[in-house]
Amino acid sequence: GESVGLHLPTLSVQEGDNSIINCAYSNSASDYFIWYKQESGKGPQFIIDIRSNMDKRQGQRVTVLLNKTVKHLSLQIAATQPGDSAVYFCAENKVRGGKLIFGQGTELSVKP
Amino acid sequence: SQTIHQWPATLVQPVGSPLSLECTVEGTSNPNLYWYRQAAGRGLQLLFYSVGIGQISSEVPQNLSASRPQDRQFILSSKKLLLSDSGFYLCAWRTGQGNNSPLHFGNGTRLTVT
Secondary structure, eight states: OOOEEESOSEEEEETTSOEEEEEEEOOTTOOEEEEEEEOTTSOOEEEEEEETTOSEEEOSSEEEEEETTTTEEEEEESSOOGGGOEEEEEEEEOTTTTOEEEOOOEEEEEEO | OOEEEEEOSEEEEOTTOOEEEEEEEESOSSOEEEEEEEOTTSOEEEEEEEEETTEEEESSOOSOEEEEEETTEEEEEESSOOGGGOEEEEEEEEOSSOSOSOOEEOOOEEEEEO
């Protein structure tokens, strides 16, 4: 079935390094993608989104890259900080119905 | 600005008891509303969504139901809880104007069925 999956369940980086979290999706008809950050015991927090007519979008310290050819989405975090430690989810928006499908998440751990 | 409220934050209920979780949104009109469930260490599973008052779409057959009695109120219910209903329940909203907008989540209800 259609799904969004994460390449790695955990990622450990040193404070100050750049982090890259990857996501593969299988629905080529999806037109909108979102990255969320979820801290323990809280709801997911919106980080950045990208529409399918773009291949790159930048925010504050974050960049999302979309490669539609290989159905791959990535989140890059520059100068990773301890406060970035959390679980990160990618989500894709199906064209029909507008439902968001979430991946299983990657846990990012930042070492001081 | 828009805010979303969920309560209670935590809940412990015995098997067979009823459930009612409430979610309200402020600062927006005609939102799309969603209930998700998250098992420990897992992603989010969509349970129900609503595009308007009284309009409920169910994603998976289950022991739960949802209702939307008012524009900005979304309620998740069960008549008799099962052990498998334990989990982290999240309410979310998005603008009703098209689908290319992010969901905004509440802080969830941690439900433990004993």
